Amino acid sequence: MKFLDLAKVYIRSGSGGSGAASFRREKYIEFGGPDGGDGGKGGDVVVEAVDGLNTLIDFRYQQHFFAKSGQGGMGAQKTGASGADIVLRVPVGTEILDEDKETVIADMTEVGQRVVLAEGGNGGWGNLRFKSSINRAPRKANPGLPGIERTIWLRLKLIADAGLLGLPNAGKSTFLAATSNARPKIADYPFTTLHPNLGVVGVDDTEFLIADIPGLIAGAHEGKGIGDRFLGHVERCAVLLHLVDGTSGDPAGDWRTVITELEEYGGALADKPRVTALNKIDALDDEERAFIRETLEEVAGPVHLMSGVSREGVTDVLRALRAQISEDKLRRRETPEDGTWQP
Incomplete structure (x- = not known):
């Protein structure tokens, strides 16, 4: 296995799903009302320190890591599914640096340590959330928040006595x-x-x-x-x-x-x-x-x-x-x- 102790990667968390603007329509129900569900949350980008690795060579062959976006809401008050997280597995002793290669975001010094590098966007509200005593049939629904996109550096510092x-x-x-x-x-x-x-x-x-x-x-x-x-x-x-x-x-x-x-x-x-x-x-x-x-x-x-x-x-x-x-x-x-x- 080749040794690599410095790698540049591009990450992006998932965007939140859009809320739904929907109305309940069923036979024999006179006043259905709004029933649009919320959008799902976007996936996070997480870094985890794992045992058994002593090089960053895996990041030479893959530099882009994008988490999944959340699904949009649906009628019948159905909330969209949240997007799956993506996990970057790094050796113990890896420093996470910002794009300037100086600002330390995290220092992974223990096995199992996890840090969220980019949080997924929240899902938008469905029109059910906007129902009120003076607005019984809102047609408004929010889009989900966009994900976070950033460039980071991974720098491995071996842990020795x-x-x-x-x-x-x-x-x-x-x-x-x-x-x-x-x-x-x-x-x-x-x-x-x-x-x-x-x-x-x-x-x-x-x-x-x-x-x-x-x-x-x-x-x-x-x-x-x-x-x-x-x-x-x-x-x-x-x-x-x-x-x-x-x-x-x-x-x-x-x-x-x-x-x-x-x-x-x-x-x-x-x-x-x-x-x-x-x-x-x-x-x-x-x-x-x-x-x-x-x-x-x-x-x-x-x-x-x-x-x-x-x-x-x-x-x-x-x-x-x-x-x-x-x-x-x-x-x-x-x-x-x-x-x-x-x-």
Whole structure:
């Protein structure tokens, strides 16, 4: 399934049915009087957060969603049928934005959450509603109210407990593959990861969800590389894991590049708790590890040493992440009956 995290859709609620102007006409009944029924209500356009989806790819193939209009009223005081609602099913974590792509209409953060995006028009009154002591035979009936038509944007922000940050080829995908069942693409060239990946990682009988996003480069906020649009997927994370390539030649400069992009992105992302890890230490000797770690700590604070390939120091990094996640977000992992556990 292809990944899509931004989609533009056009919605329209149903119009209300027209009221009926009718009179009761039956044999042997001298004074029948008005009996026109009301029109039915138009259908609503509703968005619902459902489980089991992690992409908006369905909205690439269908962008128009129109609810049914209500039926008109009829004689014998019959009210028209209401129009059927139309439901847009989206993944949990989807933001509903107005046409300006800035105004947030709704934030779908829980399974089963429903929001009415466009309410259907009310049905018109039949002439029975206008009967009075001075107007015994009204011929007036109202048309139904029109539906609401609008353009909206759907933007998916994956809900994860921890997020991975770093330059391209910092080892984010290798780390995710080493600690979870996720199998992201891994190669020795930049921008191997083209869309976010999710994985469930476990440490000390607890599990949490971690998100890997495409790497950032200098100028990403200006659209360079893949840009910074995937940073939205780590906005909801409780903690960020910043991986720095220990073999790059300038780890401190790499760290500053990513932090600068976070600050340019805006919001509270740059202020989120971060765990900094010097990755690929399997390619460094003890002297190089100590020197690079000391250099990086001068600008980044405490630094963990790890290798996604040899898994050295990975457990300590996972424990540091878990310490920043609230207990209600952590999940106790199930251990098979034979006592073994596989990530």
